[in-house]
Amino acid sequence: MAQIFCIANQKGGVGKTTTTVNLAAGLAKIGQRVLLVDLDPQGNATMGSGVDKRAMALSVYDVLLESASVAEAATVPDKLKEAGCAYAVLGANRELAGAEVELVGVERRERRLKEALAAADADHDFVLIDCPPSLSMLTLNGLCAAQGVIVPMQCEYFALEGLADLTNTIKQVHANLNRDLKLIGLLRVMFDPRITLQQQVSDQLKSHYKERVFDTVIPRNVRLAEAPSYGLPGVVFDPGAKGSKAFIDFAQEMVERGLR
Numbered sequence: 001m002a003q004i005f006c007i008a009n010q011k012g013g014v015g016k017t018t019t020t021v022n023l024a025a026g027l028a029k030i031g032q033r034v035l036l037v038d039l040d041p042q043g044n045a046t047m048g049s050g051v052d053k054r055a056m057a058l059s060v061y062d063v064l065l066e067s068a069s070v071a072e073a074a075t076v077p078d079k080l081k082e083a084g085c086a087y088a089v090l091g092a093n094r095e096l097a098g099a100e101v102e103l104v105g106v107e108r109r110e111r112r113l114k115e116a117l118a119a120a121d122a123d124h125d126f127v128l129i130d131c132p133p134s135l136s137m138l139t140l141n142g143l144c145a146a147q148g149v150i151v152p153m154q155c156e157y158f159a160l161e162g163l164a165d166l167t168n169t170i171k172q173v174h175a176n177l178n179r180d181l182k183l184i185g186l187l188r189v190m191f192d193p194r195i196t197l198q199q200q201v202s203d204q205l206k207s208h209y210k211e212r213v214f215d216t217v218i219p220r221n222v223r224l225a226e227a228p229s230y231g232l233p234g235v236v237f238d239p240g241a242k243g244s245k246a247f248i249d250f251a252q253e254m255v256e257r258g259l260r
Contacts, residue, residue: 002035004117004127005184006146009153010169011162012133015189018224018234019152020130021048022244024087025080025235026251027126034087035074035120037113037129039096039138045130046091048228050077053093061095064112064141065102070120083236088124100137109137110177114145126254135169143173148184152218155188155201187250189218216250219243 007020024036038045043053062068080086103109129142149170153159174181206213221243224234235244
């Protein structure tokens, strides 16, 4: 049975997409079968995985509108096959923005993704869903499909406020739409140990959330930032970079925690 996780944070610019593509690559590198689902109309996770969003015949838009299955719409990029850490990508492009409007009046609109993924359950060990930075119908589909939420966050003051809002959202979805949904863990990203405030916020997170803070810390790393311009995850673009090694460690931590 596949483990399905949303990578979500209602605050923008916190590294959700970077986390999603590099975790997918890291899990694939250690032998897991992975499907990445891009639920953001910007399609950054799609492009960052080596898929040209402008050239896709089928996308997550078609899956949500039930005109294609996950198996039909997902693709494994050649770049990832060549690198030895291939994962499947259910991509997104501008069409997906229209799904918000088209789903408003349809039945089971918040469960379309859940039902589609159930049909592909046996094909994957992990499904990672990259959510847009807002509580929209697309995000709701992700939260209804998932068993857990992974929250990438910077160790800054405003990030704590955003985390409180996201935690409330998870509780509401758990109570009303998806009894399986829970907060899996917090991933500290773009971390610079030289900054005192980041150390203080990190300590606060560990004090309050305890074991739900992942042991792995993703450092601020230029190579991770450069990788998307080459259409690759950092783990593939520069496997020896500090950030890439950290994401391999994070993938291993997830497997060791039994999140598989």
